[in-house]
Amino acid sequence: MxxxxxxxxxxxxxxxxxxxxxxxxxxxxxxxxxxxxxxxxxxxxxxxxxxxxxxxxxxxxxxxxxxxxxxxxxxxxxxxxxxxxxxxxxxxxxxxxxxxxxxxxxxxxxxxxxxxxxxxxxxxxxxxxxxxxxxxxxxxxxxxxxxxxxxxxxxxxxxxxxxxxxxxxKAYYTEPVRVLFAEKYSRSADGGVGFAKAAGNYAAQFYPTSLAQKKGFQQIIWTDASTHDYLEEAGTMNIFFRINDKLVTAPNNDRILDGITRKSVIQLANDNNIDIEVRRVSVNEIKEASRNGSLKEIFGAGTAAVISPISAFEHSEEVFEIPTTKDSYASLFKTQLLNIQHNLTDDKHNWRYEIK
Missing domain, CATH: 3.30.470.10 (Aminotransferase class 4, branched-chain amino acid transferase, N-terminal domain)
Incomplete structure (x- = not known):
């Protein structure tokens, strides 16, 4: 050598x-x-x-x-x-x-x-x-x-x-993902290390995720550790919800990883004049939106997955199927992100970093 x-x-x-x-x-x-x-x-x-x-x-x-x-x-x-x-x-x-x-x-x-x-x-x-x-x-x-x-x-x-x-x-998830809303286990707690990309955060997820997988779900969407009433993030992704034409995602805190793809999606939503709210999202709100037909999409955002559509979720033994939406936000954001990453379109936010 x-x-x-x-x-x-x-x-x-x-x-x-x-x-x-x-x-x-x-x-x-x-x-x-x-x-x-x-x-x-x-x-x-x-x-x-x-x-x-x-x-x-x-x-x-x-x-x-x-x-x-x-x-x-x-x-x-x-x-x-x-x-x-x-x-x-x-x-x-x-x-x-x-x-x-x-x-x-x-x-x-x-x-x-x-x-x-x-x-x-x-x-x-x-x-x-x-x-x-x-x-x-x-x-x-x-x-x-x-x-x-x-x-x-x-x-x-x-x-x-x-x-x-x-x-x-290659692509991390090739098919839409089915998820379980957490009711018992927690990913992180107030004052903990949830915001850090610490190895132990992922190790602690493996057991409850394995239980979800035995039920036919690929991921868990974690809820707040205190009440399990509010949705926060998935094991490998931040989560977005589309209610009618409004996009909603949970705010960062010391339990949630500050996702880079998440921040990029928020910026792209603004670029595309899509109404977006960063606020707490309750389990009951999403279940009710699914029941009344206003829940159009749920998708995850992360480095490995880029954008991953979610096709169904379960909570309290009730499964909610999410219909396919024409002109989905998930498809729009994935296309725009990949085009920026592969140097196929303008990069007005200077997100690309060239290796010379």
């Missing part, structure tokens, strides 16, 4: 690429990884020399604090390639701000902005062949931070590792 320095990043190049053995038409989300990974260690109170190296296993001690106290945060991003072989990220500065916000909540050190963006530039240039052009193709980019200090006393770690790995991706 050849080791060189690029923009303060040590680059260790692989001798052979794995890409020839990949069937890009048959990808399972998050199972295939590219040739390279980025990593940078935090030791002695500061971030050390960042490195891009071939994707490979790493050695970590069993006593690393991440295994015992859950100091782990992550992000989800996507890279896109247009027909001229240019590569773009979508609003990556929002991801950078959010991972540092998440890290601060878990008493972890924040990562330098220049390291983050130089790391992305170097990594995505090396892995450019893994980013396929065309709507529906993307490279999922996963930055994350874990506590690596080998100690099992209950306190924040003194050492960490920041990493970025990448996985080629």
């Amino acid at each position: 050849l080791s060189t320095k690029t923009n303060e990043i040590v680059v260790v190049k692989t001798e052979t690429s794995k890409i020839e053995g990949i069937d890009f038409n048959n990808l399972t989300f998050g199972r295939t990884f590219t040739d390279y990974m980025f990593y940078c260690d935090f030791e002695n109170g500061e971030w050390q020399q960042p490195t891009v190296a071939p994707y490979q296993p790493m050695t970590i001690e069993p006593s690393a604090r991440v295994f015992h106290y859950g100091q782990a945060v992550f992000e989800g991003m996507k890279a896109y390639k247009d027909d001229n072989e240019k590569v773009f990220l979508f609003r990556p500065k929002e991801n950078f701000k959010r991972i540092n916000k998440s890290a601060a909540r878990l008493a972890m050190p924040e990562f330098p902005e220049d390291y983050f963006f130089n790391g992305l530039q170097t990594l995505l240039n090396l892995d450019s062949a893994w980013i396929k052009p065309g709507i529906g193709n993307s490279l999922y980019v996963r930055p994350f931070v874990i506590a690596t200090e080998p100690a099992i006393s209950a306190s924040p770690a003194a050492s960490y590792r920041f990493m970025i790995i990448c996985s080629p991706a």
Whole structure:
């Protein structure tokens, strides 16, 4: 392997690429990884020399604090390639701000902005062949931070590792999703870490989600932990409701992730002169809207799914089917987002970030 320095990043190049053995038409989300990974260690109170190296296993001690106290945060991003072989990220500065916000909540050190963006530039240039052009193709980019200090006393770690790995991706949900409104379990609570993209938030969802899946539902829409009366977000998506021609979504709070796709949909709604309200949304309001026919759509918004229509929901053992709506907002927003991400249309909000 050849080791060189690029923009303060040590680059260790692989001798052979794995890409020839990949069937890009048959990808399972998050199972295939590219040739390279980025990593940078935090030791002695500061971030050390960042490195891009071939994707490979790493050695970590069993006593690393991440295994015992859950100091782990992550992000989800996507890279896109247009027909001229240019590569773009979508609003990556929002991801950078959010991972540092998440890290601060878990008493972890924040990562330098220049390291983050130089790391992305170097990594995505090396892995450019893994980013396929065309709507529906993307490279999922996963930055994350874990506590690596080998100690099992209950306190924040003194050492960490920041990493970025990448996985080629197709559409996350290919069919409309059926969801269950939460009545017993909670994703997060007031004063907790729901707003942070902390690994433990997702681990806590797996069991109740598995119960929902046994009933034929793919996701749970979580309700507030105090009363379970108000709808907040799904396990992998923020949620929007269309009542007649008005779009409604729950406000951010310390229980809800500040979704980047969510913010983009709100802006696109304003751009399209669609009436949108950011307010609390009650379970009873949505059930009644479904009964009287005013509930036209429910859809999720997130990095992996982009926009995912919801075809039915269940609450209190009652199932509500949502009819297909012609000229749906979900289709409109998905088309507009994908066109921006793939450099097929104007980007008046400067959401695209070109990798050069």
